[in-house]
Amino acid sequence: xxxxxxxxxxxxxxxxxxxxxxxxxxxxxxxxxxxxxxxxxxxxxxxxxxxxxxxxxxxxxxxxxxxxxxxxxxxxxxxxxxxxxxxxxxxxxxxxxxxxxxxxxxxxxxxxxxxxxxxxxxxxxxxxxxxxxxxxxxxxxxxxxxxxxxxxxxxxxxxxxxxxxxxxxxxxxxxxxxxxxxxxxxxxxxxxxxxxxxxxxxxxxxxxxxxxxxxxxxxxxxxxxxxxxxxxxxxxxxxxxxxxxxxxxxxxxxxxxxxxxxxxxxxxxxxxxxxxxxxxxxxxxxxxx
Amino acid sequence: xxxxxxxxxxxxxxxxxxxxxxxxxxxxxxxxxxxxxxxxxxxxxxxxxxxxxxxxxxxxxxxxxxxxxxxxxxxxxxxxxxxxxxxxxxxxxxxxxxxxxxxxxxxxxxxxxxxxxxxxxxxxxxxxxxxxxxxxxxxxxxxxxxxxxxxxxxxxxxxxxxxxxxxxxxxxxxxxxxxxxxxxxxxxxxxxxxxxxxxxxxxxxxxxxxxxxxxxxxxxxxxxxxxxxxxxxxxxxxxxxxxxxxxxxxxxxxxxxxxxxxxxxxxxxxxxxxxxxxxxxxxxxxxxxxxxxxxxxxxxxxxxxxxxxxxxxxxxxxxxxxxxxxxxxxxxxxxxxx
Numbered sequence: 001x002x003x004x005x006x007x008x009x010x011x012x013x014x015x016x017x018x019x020x021x022x023x024x025x026x027x028x029x030x031x032x033x034x035x036x037x038x039x040x041x042x043x044x045x046x047x048x049x050x051x052x053x054x055x056x057x058x059x060x061x062x063x064x065x066x067x068x069x070x071x072x073x074x075x076x077x078x079x080x081x082x083x084x085x086x087x088x089x090x091x092x093x094x095x096x097x098x099x100x101x102x103x104x105x106x107x108x109x110x111x112x113x114x115x116x117x118x119x120x121x122x123x124x125x126x127x128x129x130x131x132x133x134x135x136x137x138x139x140x141x142x143x144x145x146x147x148x149x150x151x152x153x154x155x156x157x158x159x160x161x162x163x164x165x166x167x168x169x170x171x172x173x174x175x176x177x178x179x180x181x182x183x184x185x186x187x188x189x190x191x192x193x194x195x196x197x198x199x200x201x202x203x204x205x206x207x208x209x210x211x212x213x214x215x216x217x218x219x220x221x222x223x224x225x226x227x228x229x230x231x232x233x234x235x236x237x238x239x240x241x242x243x244x245x246x247x248x249x250x251x252x253x254x255x256x257x258x259x260x261x262x263x264x265x266x267x268x269x270x271x272x273x274x275x276x277x278x279x280x281x282x283x284x285x286x287x288x289x
Numbered sequence: 290x291x292x293x294x295x296x297x298x299x300x301x302x303x304x305x306x307x308x309x310x311x312x313x314x315x316x317x318x319x320x321x322x323x324x325x326x327x328x329x330x331x332x333x334x335x336x337x338x339x340x341x342x343x344x345x346x347x348x349x350x351x352x353x354x355x356x357x358x359x360x361x362x363x364x365x366x367x368x369x370x371x372x373x374x375x376x377x378x379x380x381x382x383x384x385x386x387x388x389x390x391x392x393x394x395x396x397x398x399x400x401x402x403x404x405x406x407x408x409x410x411x412x413x414x415x416x417x418x419x420x421x422x423x424x425x426x427x428x429x430x431x432x433x434x435x436x437x438x439x440x441x442x443x444x445x446x447x448x449x450x451x452x453x454x455x456x457x458x459x460x461x462x463x464x465x466x467x468x469x470x471x472x473x474x475x476x477x478x479x480x481x482x483x484x485x486x487x488x489x490x491x492x493x494x495x496x497x498x499x500x501x502x503x504x505x506x507x508x509x510x511x512x513x514x515x516x517x518x519x520x521x522x523x524x525x526x527x528x529x530x531x532x533x534x535x536x537x538x539x540x541x542x543x544x545x546x547x548x549x550x551x552x553x554x555x556x557x558x559x560x561x562x563x564x565x566x567x568x569x570x571x572x573x574x575x576x577x578x579x580x581x582x583x584x585x586x587x588x589x590x591x592x593x594x595x596x597x598x599x600x601x602x603x604x605x606x607x608x609x610x611x612x613x614x615x616x617x618x619x620x621x622x623x624x625x626x627x
Contacts, residue, residue: 074523098526105520109383111513125514126526130507178525 024050024085024100024181024214026071031080033066033238040066041238043080048182053208053215054243055225058235059259064218065106065186067235071216072103072184098126102180104188108171110159116170117155120145123177145176148211149203165196172203183207185217189224197221201228222259226250226274234258250274308568312581316365319588323361324353360483363491364591364605365584367483367551370498370543372565372583373505375558376574377540380512381533382442385620388559389424389544390613392446393453395555397427398541398548400456403463403475411474417494417549424545427452428537481554481606483591494550501546502580504539509576512536554606556613557583557590563620 026048034040040063048054048071056064069075070082073089082089089097102123110119123145124138146152149169154162159170168188175183185204189197205228207213219225225232226246233243236258242249255263261278268275303311324340325331330349331340339345340353375388389395401423405415435441435448460479464472477484505512511532514522519529544558564586565578587605590612594603 072524074520094523094528095526098524103520103524105518105524107518108521109516109518111516122514122517123525125510175524 025083026085026101026182026214026216027083028067028070028077029081029083031070031077031082033063033070033075033077035075039078039238044238044240045080046233046240046243048214048216049231050214051208051212052230053205053228054217054231054233055229056216056218056233056235057220057222057225057258062235063238064235068184068186068216068218072101073097074103074105095126098178098180100180101182101184102175102178104171104175104183104185106186106190110167110170112160114159115155116151116157116159116162116173117142117146119159119170120151120173120177123174126178141179142177145173148176148207149173165192165199168192168196168200169203172200176207181212182214183216185215187218187220190220197224204228222255222276223268226276227268227271246273250276308565309578309581312568312578312585316581316585316588319585319592320361323588323592324357355488359488359491360486360591361588362488362495363483363486363550364588366491366495366498367547367554368557368561368584368587369502369580370547370583371554371557371587372561372579372581373502373576374540374543374547375560375583376562376565376576376579377505377512377536377543378558379562379574380516381536381540382445383516384442384446385563386446386559387442387449388562389540390553390555390558391453392428392431392449393456394424394427394431394449394541395544395548395553395558396453396456396460397430398424398545399479399553400460400463401426401545402478402549402552403460403467406471406475407463407467411471413490413493417497417546420545420549421542424541424548425538427456428541477604478552480604481552481609482604483551483594484602484604486550490550494546497546498543501539501543502576504535505543505576508532508536508539552604552606554587554609556609556616557586559613559620560616561586 028044028046030043030045032039032042033044044063044067046067056067058064066075070077073082073084073094076090084092084097084100120142121134121138124141127138127141143152146155149172151166151169151173154166154170159167162170172188183204188204189200192200201224204215204217208215208230229246231243232246232249234241234249234254241258242254250265252263252265255261255265255276263279264277266275266277267273321337325337330352331337336345336349340349343350345353371390375390378387378389378392379385381387398420401419401421402416403419404423405412405419409415430452431445431449434452435445437444464475464479467475511522511527514525514527515529515532515536522532523529547554561583562574562579565582566574568582569575569578587609590608591605594605594608597603597608
């Protein structure tokens with residue numbers, strides 16, 4: 001597994017089309033986050049490692065989506081700072097931030113009857129100036145985003161005609177057309193069937209490993225998180241319990257502590273990563289025999 | 290792979306291919322009819338040519354260029370303002386019912402006009418300013434009363450209808466409590482009319498309207514991004530709150546200035562963007578077509594108002610309200626089915 005990654009990374013430097021992305025850092029410095037009177041997390045500090053695929057997991061209401069909203073500057077912290085490349089993200093012009101940081105939000109509304117290619121093209125907004133016509137580089141960005149997400153054949157279709165999995169890929173393509181070195185994904189696989197979930201996660205992994213995007217995702221499925229994350233961030237009640245490579249940090253005790261779920265941990269026969277088997281109250285194998 | 294028929298020439302196809310050209314054609318036809326039709330004005334093409342080149346008799350010239358042309362210009366400009374105002378609000382609220390004449394911003398603007406007449410007399414710029422302030426005030430009221438953990442488009446509309454009804458009642462009371470002369474001016478105005486429009490009245494307002502329309506066009510891209518949801522727009526680098534407030538201001542101001550000149554004219558802001566959308570058969574309403582359709586609608590409504598009743602002119606607001614009522618019922622039934 002590690003060997004293949006290194007191989008790919010070596011290939012990257014040989015590839016003449018590969019351009020090194022600029023230095024990148026995103027972190028929160030003891031932020032307090034919440035809505036109106038409700039405080040969700042207090043004094044939270046987290047570093048997003050550059051070039052890695054970080055996945056945030058935790059039970060409902062633990063503040064993982066809130067953290068992602070704060071990282072993507074959608075939610076201003078009540079205290080503390082979110083820092084992008086060393087600067088307070090809220091002091092930077094939002095359009096400049098949009099050239100560095102892309103987000104796939106949970107609640108995107110596709111305008112009635114819009115075509116796929118037109119929706120993807122909207123991702124170019126931060127790169128366009130007033131009165132600037134559509135440039136060749138915009139066209140190239142849109143096309144390569146559609147190619148990367150495999151939606152080229154639907155380019156002229158209406159978004160509302162597509163299936164859930166295809167639609168989600170269109171939104172990913174829009175975020176990719178934004179050409180940001182950093183991509184944040186808020187529960188990107190929710191509402192998709194298992195095949196589409198895996199397909200999308202593979203796509204994200206490719207974006208991370210082949211194109212060098214730094215990725216942060218909030219995910220519900222622990223096993224997917226363990227399989228795809230370079231850096232797993234486990235949250236509970238607004239605090240980060242642990243973070244690190246899934247192999248190093250995921251234990252039965254951790255899952256019991258974070259999710260309150262008794263479980264067994266096996267090695268995923270496909271990826272070699274931890275595979276979580278919930279025990280639950282169901283009849284066990286020994287009872288059946 | 291689906292194969293789309295693209296080259297069959299049906300009327301629907303034709304319309305959706307050349308929507309702007311068709312609207313322009315009808316507008317032009319109506320412009321010519323409005324300007325030149327009628328006994329003693331122009332009886333043949335030569336008469337029209339004389340009028341165009343300034344060789345006609347003074348009487349005909351005055352009727353056509355002073356009276357009819359200013360009224361026609363006003364209908365187009367005010368119609369365009371209302372059409373764009375409607376398109377902006379329908380986009381902000383993400384609902385075809387979310388137009389300033391449903392949510393009562395034009396009633397609020399009219400309240401402002403009435404107050405300014407009652408306090409300062411019938412002064413042009415005071416009326417315009419009063420209309421803008423009144424419109425903004427009613428928008429603020431709707432905004433405050435509809436707030437509950439953010440704004441849902443539907444709640445804004447319902448609260449808007451309520452505020453609109455309240456303000457109408459207040460307007461009635463105002464009209465009853467001022468002097469008879471003021472009340473009569475106000476009442477006539479309250480129906481929404483293009484009677485008594487002169488170049489002096491419409492030109493300054495037209496400049497203001499042009500400026501606000503320009504603002505709307507400049508914010509067009511951001512407005513479309515906002516339609517995809519606040520988070521998506523923000524992620525793409527749109528300052529969501531700033532943009533929304535500016536758009537609301539532009540939308541209210543357009544309705545308000547129009548109301549200051551003609552009184553509240555319903556239906557145009559509601560229908561123009563939707564008609565434009567269906568003509569264009571496209572995803573989102575374009576501001577340009579909404580303006581064109583708005584102008585054409587008001588012009589034709591005014592044509593009907595002037596010519597349907599032998600010997601007298603109806604207020605154009607009456608025509609738009611009657612047509613608008615039918616359209617509104619249709620729209621509510623259609624939305625209700627969804």
